[in-house]
Amino acid sequence: KAGAExxxxxxxxxxALSAIESSKRxxxxxxxxxxxxxxxxxxxxxxxxxxxxxxxxxVQQGVEANKDRVFIPTVLALSVSGFQSKxxxxxxxxxxxxxxxxxxxxVTLDGADEVDRSLNCIKGGGACHLREKVLAEAAKxxxxxxxxxxxxxxxxxxxxxxxxxxxxxFAYAKVLSNLHNSLGSPNASLRMAVKKAGPVVSDNGNFIIxxxxxxxxxxxxxxxxAQIKMLTGVVEVGLFCHMAEAAxxxxxxxxxxxx
Ligand code: ABF
Numbered sequence: 001k002a003g004a005e006x007x008x009x010x011x012x013x014x015x016a017l018s019a020i021e022s023s024k025r026x027x028x029x030x031x032x033x034x035x036x037x038x039x040x041x042x043x044x045x046x047x048x049x050x051x052x053x054x055x056x057x058x059v060q061q062g063v064e065a066n067k068d069r070v071f072i073p074t075v076l077a078l079s080v081s082g083f084q085s086k087x088x089x090x091x092x093x094x095x096x097x098x099x100x101x102x103x104x105x106x107v108t109l110d111g112a113d114e115v116d117r118s119l120n121c122i123k124g125g126g127a128c129h130l131r132e133k134v135l136a137e138a139a140k141x142x143x144x145x146x147x148x149x150x151x152x153x154x155x156x157x158x159x160x161x162x163x164x165x166x167x168x169x170f171a172y173a174k175v176l177s178n179l180h181n182s183l184g185s186p187n188a189s190l191r192m193a194v195k196k197a198g199p200v201v202s203d204n205g206n207f208i209i210x211x212x213x214x215x216x217x218x219x220x221x222x223x224x225x226a227q228i229k230m231l232t233g234v235v236e237v238g239l240f241c242h243m244a245e246a247a248x249x250x251x252x253x254x255x256x257x258x259x
Pocket of ligand 1 (some may be wrong): 123128
């Protein structure tokens with residue numbers, strides 16, 4: 001009908017959601033099968049909604065396989081991101097460790113907001129990217145797991161909010177001004193909690209800025225990542241460049257794309 005809005009039926013929405021969930025599970029299961037080996041003793045567990053399937057698959061490897069392993073979570077306490085790797089590990093009766101005790105990790109598996117053709121990725125949609133980067137960098141092998149929507153040629157194709165940047169609260173206005181006036185992100189903005197209840201606060205007590213950049217800059221995101229990181233007040237940038245060894249994407253047709 002003219003002027004009427006297109007409304008998806010609940011059944012269509014449910015089908016789309018279950019296709020996404022199945023894709024996440026497929027990616028996670030395949031990545032675990034390929035990368036979590038019997039000799040791995042220290043395993044990093046990232047955050048987000050795909051990672052529970054990673055843990056699910058690891059648990060399926062059995063009690064014997066997991067009894068001498070220790071699992072290091074990104075998130076140690078309840079926080080804004082909603083999917084807590086610590087709780088996942090504890091609830092799954094896996095051994096919990098900390099990166100303080102285990103600064104070298106055999107393999108870390110984590111989700112992403114978008115992954116480009118060179119395995120650079122945007123992370124931090126859940127405001128956890130500092131801790132995620134610590135576990136990625138501590139790992140001998142860092143693996144990404146995601147559904148098909150995250151698989152892109154260049155960053156910023158589907159992920160519209162921009163690059164997440166964790167900043168100390170004292171410096172947020174200065175960093176925003178740097179991004180607007182010097183680094184080419186005129187629409188960078190402070191991430192606000194739902195219903196504008198104030199800024200989102202990370203697990204580390206910091207604010208998050210989302211900074212969109214034009215695609216030219218995103219074709220090779222390393223230089224802009226380095227420039228942002230140099231700004232005083234920036235704690236970490238949600239661009240992970242040259243870190244992942246592989247990325248697994250579950251597709252709607254039941255196949256997995258491995259980059
Ligand atoms: C974390 O979870 C984040 O860095 C990223 O924002 C998000 C990806 O989540 P999901 O698996 O829910 O798509 O890894």
